[in-house]
Amino acid sequence: MNAADLTPPCVLIAEGDPWVRDMLREMLLSVRCDARLQVCADGSQALTALASKPDLIIAARELAGVDGLDLLRKVRAKGPGLPFILMSNRSDSASVREALPLHPTAYLSKPLNMGNLRKRLEELLLEVGEQIACPVPPLQPGASLPAFLEQRRATADGGPLFADVQVAIKRALNPQGLDLKVLEAEVRNDPQVTAVLIAAANSAALHRDAPVQTLLQALNKLGSTQSMNLILGLALKRSARLSDPLLAQQAAHFWNLSLHTAEYARSLARMLELDEELCYCAGLLHCLGDLAVLRCLQEWRLAGGDLHDGLVQASLRDFGAAFGSALRTRWRLPLGLRELIAAIYQLGGGVYSREILAMNLAGQLARLPAGQGLEKVADNKTARLLKVGLAQLSRLRKVQNPEVKPQDEEPPVPEEKVPT
Structure with a gap:
């Protein structure tokens, strides 16, 4: 050829x-x-x-x-x-x-x-030494950002990467091969890596197997080589990293919110004797739709589209939830995991599992401004159903936010027993 x-x-x-x-x-x-x-x-x-x-x-x-x-x-x-x-x-x-x-x-x-x-x-x-240049195709005349995002909603690649996957793979490699536990520790805070590996593990799983719902389960299901291939493949995709400062700043906000929610979810799961890793993954993935919108906005800008803070905020408001729902459905994330992610935003009707309540409470705590008291959260339906009181919420917040000043802490109250 x-x-x-x-x-x-x-x-x-x-x-x-x-x-x-x-x-x-x-x-x-x-x-x-x-x-x-x-x-x-x-x-x-x-x-x-x-x-x-x-x-x-x-x-x-x-x-x-x-x-x-x-x-x-x-x-x-x-x-x-x-x-x-x-x-x-x-x-x-x-x-x-x-x-x-x-x-x-x-x-x-x-x-x-x-x-x-x-x-x-x-x-x-390729011929020896040959390089092929492929500029980003320009937008069609008269293209609008809402129409662009609506078109991309069904095909978006997900969010940007936050982990340095090359470094992660290098650290996990040893003379015996790829250490999956080390790799999991290296990439466990990256929503995109976590979501893709869970999705891939479920698509490759036998129907009789239980659904894969956590990163470590996915790594073990896929094995060392397939996991490494998928992770490295993510870095090859267009806009895998956000180069635009405005978009990168917004992505950092949603990533931090995801991490805070995941950590609160894991702490609550430990307290309530629930599945810690499942709750952590659900918390980590709940902002993936917003991150996917930001990644598509970078593609819009690279193609010559106008972008400013007002457009970014409007796009997140109008498309964040829709992108997240579309991704979770198209990637066929397990229904149980999707239900936990949805619970972070609101409780539906009917009877609530303890996992659902824990995720809802984690979402409330992660979104609470640093200087705001915990009384409303403690008095909320979710905390009351879980029988998690003000003292326990204060300790959780202190662990997650050690910079909280003494005057911001709630007064001590008698400790309530956590239901088992």
Whole structure:
């Protein structure tokens, strides 16, 4: 393939797992940003897409309909020259020998080694030393910000990254491989990483398995290599970091609010003998919609759109909740986790679980101004149902906000017993 051709290369990607498809797409565009992509979820779609005459095919062996090996057979029946990268969960010698007579350009075992994949793609899609420039497409004349956000709501990539994922992976690597507990400690405060890994773990899980609802559960479900690939893939996406100072300042506000809510939720869960990690994850993820809006606003600005503080505030007010709901639904986060996230904002009708009440109380505490007393929170329906009194709330607040001055603290009251 001649990368110097005037026409950008057409690449066919055939992969059943939506998160692996997305990762492959981002990896490919990071190597050749002008590539024309045909992305298929099964072998039958890929077979039809051969009519587009791709310059490169990347296909999983384990495809529904027509599997990747049969797809390779059909391609080779038409000629030997088309580059074809075959990926497979099967790395045993018999499986590899079965594919070799069909001359795949590469046979890559899953979970993929992203470094090896990138090297292959650079060899196939770029001349030595070549770099491809891809400016951000300008907005259409007369485009409005509300219309832009409404269009992006269904396809937004989520929020920006806060963790340095390259550093996190480096710290978690040791001679024995990737230490998942160390990796979890490195990225556990990042809402985007947490949400994507939980979503990916549930899409890859067997139906009979219990839903994955925490970061550590997701890491263990996905395994070291797949977890690392997904995390590194997030950094390849456009606007993974917010460069605009106005948007970065707003993102820091929502991130801090998420962290405070998560810490309050974990402390309350410990006090009430609930699932600490589940409550922490729910608190961490509840501002993901606002963060996703900010990321889309950066795309708007990069495309030449006007932006100022008033527009940012209006966009957050009008689209934050809708983006969050759309993301949680599209990523198929477990229903139980979604219910805990929703409880941070308000209690619905009916009977409340203790987890629901704890998340609602965590949200109240996180949003309470530093100088405001806790009496209203203690007298609120949520605290009364949990039987969490003023003294306990004061201690929680002191732990979360050690800078609170003595005069800001509430007077001591007799300690109330926490229900078990």
